[in-house]
Amino acid sequence: xxxxxxxxxxxxxxxxxxxxxxxxxxxxxxxxxxxxxxxxxxxxxxxxxxxxxxxxxxxxxxxxxxxxxxxxxxxxxxxxxxxxxxxxxxxxxxxxxxxxxxxxxxxxxxxxxxxxxxxxxxxxxxxxxxxxxxxxxxxxxxxxxxxxxxxxxxxxxxxxxxxxxxxxxxxxxxxxxxxxxxxxxxxxxxxxxxxxxxxxxxxxxxxxxxxxxxxxxxxxxxxxxxxxxxxxxxxxxxxxxxxxxxxxxxxxxxxxxxxxxxxxxxxxxxxxxxxxxxxxxxxxxxxxxxxxxxxxxxxxxxxxxxxxxxxxxxxxxxx
Amino acid sequence: xxxxxxxxxxxxxxxxxxxxxxxxxxxxxxxxxxxxxxxxxxxxxxxxxxxxxxxxxxxxxxxxxxxxxxxxxxxxxxxxxxxxxxxxxxxxxxxxxxxxxxxxxxxxxxxxxxxxxxxxxxxxxxxxxxxxxxxxxxxxxxxxxxxxxxxxxxxxxxxxxxxxxxxxxxxxxxxxxxxxxxxxxxxxxxxxxxxxxxxxxxxxxxxxxxxxxxxxxxxxxxxxxxxxx
Numbered sequence: 001x002x003x004x005x006x007x008x009x010x011x012x013x014x015x016x017x018x019x020x021x022x023x024x025x026x027x028x029x030x031x032x033x034x035x036x037x038x039x040x041x042x043x044x045x046x047x048x049x050x051x052x053x054x055x056x057x058x059x060x061x062x063x064x065x066x067x068x069x070x071x072x073x074x075x076x077x078x079x080x081x082x083x084x085x086x087x088x089x090x091x092x093x094x095x096x097x098x099x100x101x102x103x104x105x106x107x108x109x110x111x112x113x114x115x116x117x118x119x120x121x122x123x124x125x126x127x128x129x130x131x132x133x134x135x136x137x138x139x140x141x142x143x144x145x146x147x148x149x150x151x152x153x154x155x156x157x158x159x160x161x162x163x164x165x166x167x168x169x170x171x172x173x174x175x176x177x178x179x180x181x182x183x184x185x186x187x188x189x190x191x192x193x194x195x196x197x198x199x200x201x202x203x204x205x206x207x208x209x210x211x212x213x214x215x216x217x218x219x220x221x222x223x224x225x226x227x228x229x230x231x232x233x234x235x236x237x238x239x240x241x242x243x244x245x246x247x248x249x250x251x252x253x254x255x256x257x258x259x260x261x262x263x264x265x266x267x268x269x270x271x272x273x274x275x276x277x278x279x280x281x282x283x284x285x286x287x288x289x290x291x292x293x294x295x296x297x298x299x300x301x302x303x304x305x306x307x308x309x310x311x312x313x314x315x316x317x318x319x
Numbered sequence: 320x321x322x323x324x325x326x327x328x329x330x331x332x333x334x335x336x337x338x339x340x341x342x343x344x345x346x347x348x349x350x351x352x353x354x355x356x357x358x359x360x361x362x363x364x365x366x367x368x369x370x371x372x373x374x375x376x377x378x379x380x381x382x383x384x385x386x387x388x389x390x391x392x393x394x395x396x397x398x399x400x401x402x403x404x405x406x407x408x409x410x411x412x413x414x415x416x417x418x419x420x421x422x423x424x425x426x427x428x429x430x431x432x433x434x435x436x437x438x439x440x441x442x443x444x445x446x447x448x449x450x451x452x453x454x455x456x457x458x459x460x461x462x463x464x465x466x467x468x469x470x471x472x473x474x475x476x477x478x479x480x481x482x483x484x485x486x487x488x489x490x491x492x493x494x495x496x497x498x499x500x501x502x503x504x505x506x507x508x509x510x511x512x513x514x515x516x517x518x519x520x521x522x523x524x525x526x527x528x529x530x531x532x533x534x535x536x537x538x539x540x541x542x543x544x545x546x547x548x
Contacts, residue, residue: 255475257406264409294346294405295476297547 007090134187330533355395406472495528
Protein backbone atom coordinates (compact mmCIF):
# COMPACT_ATOMS: atom_id res chain seq x y z
CA UNK A 1 0.00 0.00 0.00
CA UNK A 2 1.50 3.27 -1.11
CA UNK A 3 0.59 5.98 1.38
CA UNK A 4 0.16 9.43 -0.07
CA UNK A 5 -2.07 12.37 0.81
CA UNK A 6 -4.95 12.70 -1.58
CA UNK A 7 -4.13 16.10 -3.09
CA UNK A 8 -6.72 18.06 -5.00
CA UNK A 9 -9.07 15.50 -6.55
CA UNK A 10 -9.64 15.70 -10.32
CA UNK A 11 -11.45 12.37 -10.59
CA UNK A 12 -12.09 9.81 -7.91
CA UNK A 13 -13.27 6.24 -7.78
CA UNK A 14 -13.08 5.53 -11.51
CA UNK A 15 -12.90 2.00 -12.87
CA UNK A 16 -9.59 1.94 -14.79
CA UNK A 17 -10.72 -1.12 -16.71
CA UNK A 18 -13.22 1.02 -18.57
CA UNK A 19 -10.71 3.62 -19.65
CA UNK A 20 -8.20 3.52 -22.47
CA UNK A 21 -5.28 4.46 -20.27
CA UNK A 22 -2.76 5.46 -23.01
CA UNK A 23 -5.39 7.85 -24.38
CA UNK A 24 -6.07 9.20 -20.91
CA UNK A 25 -2.33 9.66 -20.36
CA UNK A 26 -2.09 11.47 -23.70
CA UNK A 27 -4.83 13.86 -22.62
CA UNK A 28 -3.04 14.57 -19.37
CA UNK A 29 0.11 15.11 -21.36
CA UNK A 30 -1.63 17.54 -23.68
CA UNK A 31 -3.18 19.38 -20.73
CA UNK A 32 0.25 19.75 -19.07
CA UNK A 33 -1.12 18.03 -16.00
CA UNK A 34 0.84 17.91 -12.76
CA UNK A 35 -0.21 15.47 -10.12
CA UNK A 36 -0.54 11.77 -9.68
CA UNK A 37 -2.80 8.91 -10.64
CA UNK A 38 -3.39 6.42 -7.96
CA UNK A 39 -4.42 2.87 -8.94
CA UNK A 40 -5.68 0.61 -6.19
CA UNK A 41 -6.20 -3.09 -6.82
CA UNK A 42 -6.65 -5.92 -4.37
CA UNK A 43 -3.69 -5.50 -1.97
CA UNK A 44 -1.71 -3.88 -4.75
CA UNK A 45 -1.35 -0.27 -5.81
CA UNK A 46 0.34 1.86 -8.39
CA UNK A 47 1.23 5.54 -8.69
CA UNK A 48 1.83 7.37 -11.93
CA UNK A 49 3.21 10.89 -11.54
CA UNK A 50 2.91 13.66 -14.09
CA UNK A 51 4.86 16.90 -13.93
CA UNK A 52 3.84 19.61 -16.37
CA UNK A 53 2.38 16.99 -18.69
CA UNK A 54 5.45 14.75 -18.58
CA UNK A 55 5.07 11.28 -17.15
CA UNK A 56 8.06 11.35 -14.83
CA UNK A 57 7.50 8.39 -12.58
CA UNK A 58 5.60 5.17 -12.16
CA UNK A 59 5.65 2.85 -9.21
CA UNK A 60 3.83 -0.39 -8.54
CA UNK A 61 3.87 -2.14 -5.19
CA UNK A 62 2.44 -5.35 -3.84
CA UNK A 63 3.40 -7.32 -0.77
CA UNK A 64 6.00 -9.20 -2.78
CA UNK A 65 6.82 -6.93 -5.68
CA UNK A 66 8.05 -3.41 -6.35
CA UNK A 67 8.20 -2.28 -9.95
CA UNK A 68 9.16 1.08 -11.40
CA UNK A 69 8.92 2.91 -14.72
CA UNK A 70 7.75 0.80 -17.70
CA UNK A 71 7.47 -2.39 -15.70
CA UNK A 72 5.18 -0.59 -13.29
CA UNK A 73 3.13 0.92 -16.12
CA UNK A 74 2.79 -2.45 -17.83
CA UNK A 75 1.65 -4.04 -14.59
CA UNK A 76 -0.80 -1.22 -13.93
CA UNK A 77 -2.23 -1.64 -17.44
CA UNK A 78 -2.50 -5.38 -16.94
CA UNK A 79 -4.27 -5.16 -13.60
CA UNK A 80 -6.51 -2.32 -14.76
CA UNK A 81 -7.83 -4.62 -17.48
CA UNK A 82 -8.05 -7.72 -15.33
CA UNK A 83 -8.71 -6.66 -11.80
CA UNK A 84 -11.24 -3.81 -12.11
CA UNK A 85 -9.51 -1.69 -9.53
CA UNK A 86 -10.00 1.92 -8.62
CA UNK A 87 -8.41 5.01 -10.10
CA UNK A 88 -8.11 8.38 -8.36
CA UNK A 89 -6.50 11.40 -10.00
CA UNK A 90 -5.11 14.25 -7.86
CA UNK A 91 -3.69 17.52 -9.02
CA UNK A 92 -0.46 18.78 -7.41
CA UNK A 93 1.95 21.59 -8.14
CA UNK A 94 4.87 20.57 -10.39
CA UNK A 95 7.28 20.95 -7.46
CA UNK A 96 5.17 18.81 -5.19
CA UNK A 97 4.76 16.21 -7.93
CA UNK A 98 8.53 16.00 -8.18
CA UNK A 99 8.87 15.80 -4.39
CA UNK A 100 6.38 12.96 -4.30
CA UNK A 101 8.44 11.16 -6.94
CA UNK A 102 11.61 11.68 -4.92
CA UNK A 103 9.85 10.44 -1.83
CA UNK A 104 8.45 7.30 -3.48
CA UNK A 105 11.84 6.37 -4.83
CA UNK A 106 13.59 7.28 -1.59
CA UNK A 107 14.95 5.16 1.18
CA UNK A 108 12.93 4.16 4.22
CA UNK A 109 14.77 4.83 7.47
CA UNK A 110 11.98 4.03 9.86
CA UNK A 111 8.62 2.51 9.04
CA UNK A 112 5.33 2.08 10.89
CA UNK A 113 6.47 3.54 14.19
CA UNK A 114 3.65 4.54 16.53
CA UNK A 115 3.96 8.22 17.09
CA UNK A 116 3.14 7.83 20.76
CA UNK A 117 6.19 5.61 21.17
CA UNK A 118 8.60 7.74 19.17
CA UNK A 119 10.62 10.64 20.52
CA UNK A 120 9.65 12.93 17.68
CA UNK A 121 11.87 15.79 18.89
CA UNK A 122 15.04 13.75 18.76
CA UNK A 123 13.97 12.37 15.37
CA UNK A 124 13.62 15.91 13.98
CA UNK A 125 16.89 16.87 15.59
CA UNK A 126 18.56 13.91 13.93
CA UNK A 127 17.15 14.99 10.53
CA UNK A 128 18.55 18.48 11.10
CA UNK A 129 21.91 17.31 12.43
CA UNK A 130 22.44 14.84 9.61
CA UNK A 131 21.16 17.42 7.11
CA UNK A 132 18.89 14.91 5.56
CA UNK A 133 16.50 15.57 2.68
CA UNK A 134 13.29 13.63 2.64
CA UNK A 135 10.12 13.57 4.61
CA UNK A 136 8.25 12.37 7.60
CA UNK A 137 5.08 10.54 6.63
CA UNK A 138 2.51 10.69 9.38
CA UNK A 139 -0.58 8.62 8.81
CA UNK A 140 -3.59 7.10 10.44
CA UNK A 141 -6.36 4.87 9.08
CA UNK A 142 -8.02 7.87 7.43
CA UNK A 143 -5.41 10.47 6.67
CA UNK A 144 -1.85 10.93 5.48
CA UNK A 145 0.39 13.99 5.85
CA UNK A 146 3.92 14.55 4.66
CA UNK A 147 6.49 16.91 6.17
CA UNK A 148 9.24 17.64 3.67
CA UNK A 149 12.84 18.39 4.65
CA UNK A 150 15.72 19.61 2.55
CA UNK A 151 19.21 19.50 3.97
CA UNK A 152 17.84 19.15 7.46
CA UNK A 153 15.50 22.11 7.19
CA UNK A 154 11.70 21.72 7.06
CA UNK A 155 10.20 22.85 3.75
CA UNK A 156 6.53 22.48 4.45
CA UNK A 157 3.61 20.12 4.57
CA UNK A 158 1.56 18.11 2.13
CA UNK A 159 -1.75 16.86 3.36
CA UNK A 160 -5.12 15.75 1.98
CA UNK A 161 -6.62 18.35 -0.34
CA UNK A 162 -3.53 20.47 -0.86
CA UNK A 163 -1.89 20.96 -4.23
CA UNK A 164 1.35 22.46 -3.09
CA UNK A 165 3.75 22.34 -0.18
CA UNK A 166 2.10 24.34 2.55
CA UNK A 167 3.27 25.91 5.68
CA UNK A 168 -0.03 25.51 7.55
CA UNK A 169 0.85 23.13 10.34
CA UNK A 170 -2.61 22.49 11.78
CA UNK A 171 -3.88 19.83 9.44
CA UNK A 172 -0.68 17.81 9.51
CA UNK A 173 -0.55 17.95 13.26
CA UNK A 174 -4.18 16.90 13.45
CA UNK A 175 -3.15 13.58 11.84
CA UNK A 176 -0.36 13.27 14.39
CA UNK A 177 -2.88 13.72 17.16
CA UNK A 178 -4.92 10.71 16.11
CA UNK A 179 -4.26 7.87 18.61
CA UNK A 180 -3.34 5.25 16.00
CA UNK A 181 -1.05 7.60 14.06
CA UNK A 182 2.22 6.17 12.80
CA UNK A 183 5.29 7.69 11.28
CA UNK A 184 7.66 6.68 8.49
CA UNK A 185 10.95 8.43 7.93
CA UNK A 186 11.94 8.55 4.28
CA UNK A 187 15.06 10.11 2.87
CA UNK A 188 15.54 11.00 -0.75
CA UNK A 189 18.51 9.50 -2.47
CA UNK A 190 21.26 11.90 -3.27
CA UNK A 191 21.33 10.76 -6.89
CA UNK A 192 17.77 11.86 -7.75
CA UNK A 193 18.00 13.91 -10.91
CA UNK A 194 16.37 17.32 -10.70
CA UNK A 195 14.86 16.91 -14.14
CA UNK A 196 13.40 13.58 -15.16
CA UNK A 197 12.81 12.10 -18.59
CA UNK A 198 9.29 11.83 -19.92
CA UNK A 199 8.43 8.14 -19.93
CA UNK A 200 5.80 8.77 -22.59
CA UNK A 201 8.40 10.20 -24.90
CA UNK A 202 10.83 7.33 -24.57
CA UNK A 203 8.41 4.45 -25.07
CA UNK A 204 5.18 3.76 -26.84
CA UNK A 205 2.62 3.22 -24.10
CA UNK A 206 0.10 2.04 -26.69
CA UNK A 207 2.27 -1.01 -27.30
CA UNK A 208 2.31 -1.76 -23.58
CA UNK A 209 -1.45 -1.32 -23.53
CA UNK A 210 -1.95 -3.63 -26.52
CA UNK A 211 0.24 -6.26 -24.92
CA UNK A 212 -1.75 -5.96 -21.70
CA UNK A 213 -4.96 -6.30 -23.69
CA UNK A 214 -3.66 -9.43 -25.41
CA UNK A 215 -2.53 -10.89 -22.08
CA UNK A 216 -5.86 -10.10 -20.56
CA UNK A 217 -7.75 -11.71 -23.43
CA UNK A 218 -5.51 -14.75 -23.26
CA UNK A 219 -6.07 -15.04 -19.49
CA UNK A 220 -9.80 -14.72 -19.96
CA UNK A 221 -9.78 -17.33 -22.69
CA UNK A 222 -7.71 -19.67 -20.53
CA UNK A 223 -9.99 -19.09 -17.59
CA UNK A 224 -13.05 -19.72 -19.71
CA UNK A 225 -11.49 -22.85 -21.15
CA UNK A 226 -10.57 -24.10 -17.69
CA UNK A 227 -14.05 -23.27 -16.46
CA UNK A 228 -15.71 -25.04 -19.38
CA UNK A 229 -13.38 -28.02 -18.92
CA UNK A 230 -14.29 -28.28 -15.29
CA UNK A 231 -17.94 -27.79 -16.22
CA UNK A 232 -17.71 -30.66 -18.68
CA UNK A 233 -16.00 -32.75 -16.04
CA UNK A 234 -18.73 -31.89 -13.57
CA UNK A 235 -21.39 -32.71 -16.14
CA UNK A 236 -19.71 -36.05 -16.83
CA UNK A 237 -19.67 -36.87 -13.15
CA UNK A 238 -23.29 -35.86 -12.82
CA UNK A 239 -24.23 -38.06 -15.77
CA UNK A 240 -22.35 -41.01 -14.29
CA UNK A 241 -24.01 -40.54 -10.92
CA UNK A 242 -27.45 -40.25 -12.49
CA UNK A 243 -26.90 -43.33 -14.65
CA UNK A 244 -25.65 -45.34 -11.67
CA UNK A 245 -28.69 -44.30 -9.67
CA UNK A 246 -31.06 -45.19 -12.54
CA UNK A 247 -29.37 -48.56 -13.01
CA UNK A 248 -29.74 -49.34 -9.31
CA UNK A 249 -33.42 -48.45 -9.33
CA UNK A 250 -34.04 -50.50 -12.49
CA UNK A 251 -32.08 -53.43 -11.10
CA UNK A 252 -34.14 -53.33 -7.96
CA UNK A 253 -37.52 -53.08 -9.71
CA UNK A 254 -36.97 -54.86 -13.05
CA UNK A 255 -33.91 -57.02 -12.54
CA UNK A 256 -30.75 -57.13 -14.69
CA UNK A 257 -32.71 -56.60 -17.91
CA UNK A 258 -34.01 -53.35 -16.41
CA UNK A 259 -30.46 -52.14 -15.84
CA UNK A 260 -29.65 -52.97 -19.48
CA UNK A 261 -32.77 -51.06 -20.56
CA UNK A 262 -31.55 -48.05 -18.60
CA UNK A 263 -28.13 -48.26 -20.29
CA UNK A 264 -29.75 -48.42 -23.69
CA UNK A 265 -32.20 -45.58 -23.13
CA UNK A 266 -29.59 -43.39 -21.45
CA UNK A 267 -27.30 -43.94 -24.41
CA UNK A 268 -30.17 -42.95 -26.68
CA UNK A 269 -30.44 -39.56 -24.97
CA UNK A 270 -27.56 -38.43 -27.22
CA UNK A 271 -26.66 -35.50 -25.00
CA UNK A 272 -23.59 -34.57 -27.07
CA UNK A 273 -22.19 -32.53 -24.22
CA UNK A 274 -25.51 -30.84 -23.43
CA UNK A 275 -26.27 -30.67 -19.73
CA UNK A 276 -28.57 -33.22 -18.19
CA UNK A 277 -31.82 -31.67 -17.05
CA UNK A 278 -35.34 -32.71 -16.19
CA UNK A 279 -36.70 -31.83 -19.64
CA UNK A 280 -34.23 -34.14 -21.32
CA UNK A 281 -34.88 -36.83 -18.75
CA UNK A 282 -38.63 -36.76 -19.37
CA UNK A 283 -38.05 -38.35 -22.80
CA UNK A 284 -35.84 -40.94 -21.16
CA UNK A 285 -38.57 -41.81 -18.64
CA UNK A 286 -41.18 -42.19 -21.40
CA UNK A 287 -39.01 -44.48 -23.52
CA UNK A 288 -37.94 -46.52 -20.52
CA UNK A 289 -41.55 -46.94 -19.40
CA UNK A 290 -42.55 -48.05 -22.90
CA UNK A 291 -39.82 -50.72 -23.05
CA UNK A 292 -40.29 -51.75 -19.43
CA UNK A 293 -43.93 -52.61 -20.13
CA UNK A 294 -42.65 -55.78 -21.76
CA UNK A 295 -41.15 -57.03 -18.54
CA UNK A 296 -43.04 -55.39 -15.69
CA UNK A 297 -46.43 -54.11 -14.66
CA UNK A 298 -47.48 -50.49 -14.69
CA UNK A 299 -47.38 -50.16 -10.90
CA UNK A 300 -43.85 -51.50 -10.72
CA UNK A 301 -42.78 -49.19 -13.53
CA UNK A 302 -44.44 -46.21 -11.88
CA UNK A 303 -42.75 -46.99 -8.58
CA UNK A 304 -39.39 -47.29 -10.33
CA UNK A 305 -39.90 -44.07 -12.28
CA UNK A 306 -41.03 -42.08 -9.29
CA UNK A 307 -37.96 -43.26 -7.38
CA UNK A 308 -35.77 -42.32 -10.33
CA UNK A 309 -37.39 -38.91 -10.75
CA UNK A 310 -37.07 -38.09 -7.08
CA UNK A 311 -33.41 -39.09 -6.90
CA UNK A 312 -32.62 -37.36 -10.19
CA UNK A 313 -34.22 -34.14 -8.95
CA UNK A 314 -32.13 -34.24 -5.79
CA UNK A 315 -29.01 -35.10 -7.75
CA UNK A 316 -29.50 -32.33 -10.30
CA UNK A 317 -30.20 -29.81 -7.55
CA UNK A 318 -27.29 -30.94 -5.40
CA UNK A 319 -24.67 -30.66 -8.18
CA UNK B 320 -70.13 -79.29 -34.09
CA UNK B 321 -69.88 -82.26 -31.85
CA UNK B 322 -70.40 -81.74 -28.12
CA UNK B 323 -66.84 -82.87 -27.44
CA UNK B 324 -65.50 -80.35 -29.94
CA UNK B 325 -67.64 -77.63 -28.42
CA UNK B 326 -66.47 -78.55 -24.93
CA UNK B 327 -62.91 -78.12 -26.08
CA UNK B 328 -63.55 -74.79 -27.83
CA UNK B 329 -65.17 -73.11 -24.83
CA UNK B 330 -61.97 -73.03 -22.71
CA UNK B 331 -60.18 -71.61 -25.74
CA UNK B 332 -62.78 -68.84 -25.95
CA UNK B 333 -62.14 -68.08 -22.29
CA UNK B 334 -58.38 -68.15 -22.89
CA UNK B 335 -58.78 -65.86 -25.90
CA UNK B 336 -60.82 -63.42 -23.81
CA UNK B 337 -58.20 -63.40 -21.08
CA UNK B 338 -55.40 -63.06 -23.63
CA UNK B 339 -57.16 -60.11 -25.26
CA UNK B 340 -57.78 -58.49 -21.89
CA UNK B 341 -54.12 -58.88 -21.00
CA UNK B 342 -52.62 -58.17 -24.40
CA UNK B 343 -54.60 -55.22 -25.69
CA UNK B 344 -53.64 -52.81 -22.94
CA UNK B 345 -50.09 -54.04 -22.95
CA UNK B 346 -46.94 -54.03 -25.08
CA UNK B 347 -47.17 -54.77 -28.80
CA UNK B 348 -45.77 -58.30 -28.55
CA UNK B 349 -48.52 -59.23 -26.10
CA UNK B 350 -51.18 -57.78 -28.40
CA UNK B 351 -49.98 -59.99 -31.28
CA UNK B 352 -50.05 -63.00 -29.03
CA UNK B 353 -53.57 -62.12 -27.94
CA UNK B 354 -54.67 -61.93 -31.61
CA UNK B 355 -53.08 -65.32 -32.22
CA UNK B 356 -54.87 -66.87 -29.26
CA UNK B 357 -58.14 -65.32 -30.44
CA UNK B 358 -57.69 -67.01 -33.81
CA UNK B 359 -57.50 -70.47 -32.17
CA UNK B 360 -61.20 -70.66 -31.18
CA UNK B 361 -62.04 -68.63 -34.29
CA UNK B 362 -60.44 -71.28 -36.51
CA UNK B 363 -62.50 -73.94 -34.72
CA UNK B 364 -65.75 -72.00 -34.79
CA UNK B 365 -65.44 -70.54 -38.30
CA UNK B 366 -66.38 -73.75 -40.16
CA UNK B 367 -69.35 -74.23 -37.83
CA UNK B 368 -70.61 -70.67 -38.23
CA UNK B 369 -70.05 -70.70 -42.00
CA UNK B 370 -71.81 -74.09 -42.18
CA UNK B 371 -74.96 -72.49 -40.80
CA UNK B 372 -75.06 -70.04 -43.69
CA UNK B 373 -77.11 -71.03 -46.75
CA UNK B 374 -75.35 -71.94 -50.00
CA UNK B 375 -73.02 -74.62 -51.44
CA UNK B 376 -69.93 -73.56 -49.54
CA UNK B 377 -69.63 -76.28 -46.94
CA UNK B 378 -66.25 -77.48 -48.24
CA UNK B 379 -64.87 -73.94 -48.13
CA UNK B 380 -65.66 -73.54 -44.45
CA UNK B 381 -63.22 -76.16 -43.08
CA UNK B 382 -60.51 -74.89 -45.45
CA UNK B 383 -60.97 -71.37 -44.15
CA UNK B 384 -60.78 -72.71 -40.60
CA UNK B 385 -57.47 -74.44 -41.37
CA UNK B 386 -56.07 -71.24 -42.89
CA UNK B 387 -57.16 -69.26 -39.81
CA UNK B 388 -55.48 -71.91 -37.65
CA UNK B 389 -52.25 -71.54 -39.59
CA UNK B 390 -52.48 -67.77 -39.29
CA UNK B 391 -52.98 -68.18 -35.54
CA UNK B 392 -49.77 -70.10 -34.96
CA UNK B 393 -47.85 -67.81 -37.31
CA UNK B 394 -48.86 -64.69 -35.41
CA UNK B 395 -48.29 -66.34 -32.03
CA UNK B 396 -44.86 -67.50 -33.14
CA UNK B 397 -44.12 -64.04 -34.53
CA UNK B 398 -44.92 -62.46 -31.18
CA UNK B 399 -42.74 -64.96 -29.29
CA UNK B 400 -39.93 -64.28 -31.73
CA UNK B 401 -40.45 -60.53 -31.28
CA UNK B 402 -40.22 -60.91 -27.55
CA UNK B 403 -37.05 -62.95 -27.89
CA UNK B 404 -35.58 -60.23 -30.13
CA UNK B 405 -36.51 -57.66 -27.53
CA UNK B 406 -34.71 -59.57 -24.78
CA UNK B 407 -31.64 -59.77 -27.02
CA UNK B 408 -31.57 -56.24 -28.45
CA UNK B 409 -33.90 -54.34 -26.07
CA UNK B 410 -35.60 -52.98 -29.19
CA UNK B 411 -39.34 -53.26 -29.79
CA UNK B 412 -40.35 -53.57 -33.42
CA UNK B 413 -43.62 -52.92 -35.22
CA UNK B 414 -46.82 -51.28 -34.09
CA UNK B 415 -50.13 -52.72 -32.97
CA UNK B 416 -52.18 -51.39 -35.93
CA UNK B 417 -49.56 -52.69 -38.38
CA UNK B 418 -49.73 -56.20 -36.94
CA UNK B 419 -53.54 -56.16 -36.92
CA UNK B 420 -53.62 -54.93 -40.51
CA UNK B 421 -51.08 -57.53 -41.63
CA UNK B 422 -53.17 -60.23 -39.95
CA UNK B 423 -56.39 -59.06 -41.56
CA UNK B 424 -54.61 -58.80 -44.92
CA UNK B 425 -53.21 -62.33 -44.62
CA UNK B 426 -56.65 -63.74 -43.79
CA UNK B 427 -58.24 -61.79 -46.66
CA UNK B 428 -55.58 -63.01 -49.09
CA UNK B 429 -56.09 -66.60 -47.89
CA UNK B 430 -59.85 -66.22 -48.48
CA UNK B 431 -59.23 -64.84 -51.98
CA UNK B 432 -56.83 -67.70 -52.72
CA UNK B 433 -59.50 -70.16 -51.67
CA UNK B 434 -62.07 -68.50 -53.92
CA UNK B 435 -59.66 -68.39 -56.85
CA UNK B 436 -58.71 -72.07 -56.42
CA UNK B 437 -60.84 -75.10 -57.25
CA UNK B 438 -63.41 -76.00 -54.63
CA UNK B 439 -61.60 -77.84 -51.85
CA UNK B 440 -62.46 -81.53 -51.74
CA UNK B 441 -62.39 -83.46 -48.45
CA UNK B 442 -58.94 -84.69 -49.52
CA UNK B 443 -57.72 -81.10 -49.92
CA UNK B 444 -59.16 -80.21 -46.54
CA UNK B 445 -57.39 -83.17 -45.00
CA UNK B 446 -54.11 -82.05 -46.59
CA UNK B 447 -54.66 -78.53 -45.27
CA UNK B 448 -55.37 -79.95 -41.82
CA UNK B 449 -52.06 -81.84 -42.01
CA UNK B 450 -50.23 -78.66 -43.01
CA UNK B 451 -51.95 -76.72 -40.23
CA UNK B 452 -51.07 -79.30 -37.60
CA UNK B 453 -47.52 -79.62 -38.89
CA UNK B 454 -47.11 -75.84 -38.64
CA UNK B 455 -48.53 -75.84 -35.14
CA UNK B 456 -46.39 -78.73 -33.97
CA UNK B 457 -43.15 -77.35 -35.36
CA UNK B 458 -43.72 -73.76 -34.32
CA UNK B 459 -44.99 -74.75 -30.87
CA UNK B 460 -41.79 -76.74 -30.31
CA UNK B 461 -39.70 -73.86 -31.62
CA UNK B 462 -41.61 -71.55 -29.28
CA UNK B 463 -40.72 -73.74 -26.31
CA UNK B 464 -37.06 -73.37 -27.26
CA UNK B 465 -37.38 -69.62 -27.75
CA UNK B 466 -39.17 -69.22 -24.42
CA UNK B 467 -36.34 -71.08 -22.70
CA UNK B 468 -33.93 -68.50 -24.15
CA UNK B 469 -36.25 -65.63 -23.29
CA UNK B 470 -36.44 -66.87 -19.71
CA UNK B 471 -32.64 -67.00 -19.55
CA UNK B 472 -32.34 -63.47 -20.96
CA UNK B 473 -34.95 -62.04 -18.61
CA UNK B 474 -33.20 -63.27 -15.48
CA UNK B 475 -34.96 -61.95 -12.38
CA UNK B 476 -37.42 -59.59 -14.03
CA UNK B 477 -40.93 -59.60 -12.60
CA UNK B 478 -42.43 -61.32 -15.65
CA UNK B 479 -39.88 -64.09 -16.06
CA UNK B 480 -41.71 -66.78 -14.05
CA UNK B 481 -44.73 -66.46 -16.30
CA UNK B 482 -42.70 -67.83 -19.18
CA UNK B 483 -42.47 -71.24 -17.49
CA UNK B 484 -46.24 -71.39 -17.76
CA UNK B 485 -46.22 -70.19 -21.37
CA UNK B 486 -43.66 -72.85 -22.27
CA UNK B 487 -45.94 -75.45 -20.68
CA UNK B 488 -48.87 -74.16 -22.76
CA UNK B 489 -46.86 -74.58 -25.97
CA UNK B 490 -45.81 -78.02 -24.78
CA UNK B 491 -49.48 -78.96 -24.42
CA UNK B 492 -50.24 -77.43 -27.82
CA UNK B 493 -47.47 -79.55 -29.33
CA UNK B 494 -49.08 -82.62 -27.72
CA UNK B 495 -52.49 -81.60 -29.04
CA UNK B 496 -51.41 -80.86 -32.58
CA UNK B 497 -48.92 -83.74 -32.62
CA UNK B 498 -51.72 -86.15 -31.70
CA UNK B 499 -53.93 -84.75 -34.43
CA UNK B 500 -51.08 -84.89 -36.93
CA UNK B 501 -50.42 -88.50 -36.05
CA UNK B 502 -54.10 -89.33 -36.54
CA UNK B 503 -54.14 -87.50 -39.88
CA UNK B 504 -50.88 -88.81 -41.27
CA UNK B 505 -51.72 -92.44 -40.50
CA UNK B 506 -55.43 -91.87 -41.14
CA UNK B 507 -56.11 -93.64 -37.86
CA UNK B 508 -59.68 -92.39 -37.85
CA UNK B 509 -60.22 -94.79 -40.76
CA UNK B 510 -58.11 -97.54 -39.23
CA UNK B 511 -59.23 -97.28 -35.64
CA UNK B 512 -60.43 -100.89 -35.58
CA UNK B 513 -57.09 -102.24 -36.81
CA UNK B 514 -54.98 -99.98 -34.57
CA UNK B 515 -57.21 -99.20 -31.59
CA UNK B 516 -54.32 -98.54 -29.21
CA UNK B 517 -52.56 -96.11 -31.51
CA UNK B 518 -55.81 -94.37 -32.25
CA UNK B 519 -56.71 -94.18 -28.58
CA UNK B 520 -53.29 -92.91 -27.57
CA UNK B 521 -53.18 -90.27 -30.32
CA UNK B 522 -56.76 -89.21 -29.61
CA UNK B 523 -56.02 -89.00 -25.91
CA UNK B 524 -52.91 -86.92 -26.53
CA UNK B 525 -54.89 -84.66 -28.82
CA UNK B 526 -57.82 -84.13 -26.48
CA UNK B 527 -55.75 -83.92 -23.31
CA UNK B 528 -53.23 -81.57 -24.96
CA UNK B 529 -56.04 -79.39 -26.30
CA UNK B 530 -57.81 -79.20 -22.94
CA UNK B 531 -54.63 -78.65 -20.96
CA UNK B 532 -53.36 -76.04 -23.43
CA UNK B 533 -56.59 -74.04 -23.29
CA UNK B 534 -56.85 -74.19 -19.50
CA UNK B 535 -53.11 -73.55 -19.22
CA UNK B 536 -53.39 -70.56 -21.55
CA UNK B 537 -56.14 -69.05 -19.37
CA UNK B 538 -54.10 -69.67 -16.25
CA UNK B 539 -50.97 -68.28 -17.89
CA UNK B 540 -52.63 -65.03 -18.93
CA UNK B 541 -54.12 -64.63 -15.45
CA UNK B 542 -50.66 -65.25 -14.03
CA UNK B 543 -49.09 -62.76 -16.43
CA UNK B 544 -51.72 -60.20 -15.45
CA UNK B 545 -50.82 -60.70 -11.82
CA UNK B 546 -47.11 -60.48 -12.48
CA UNK B 547 -47.53 -57.29 -14.48
CA UNK B 548 -50.01 -55.69 -12.12
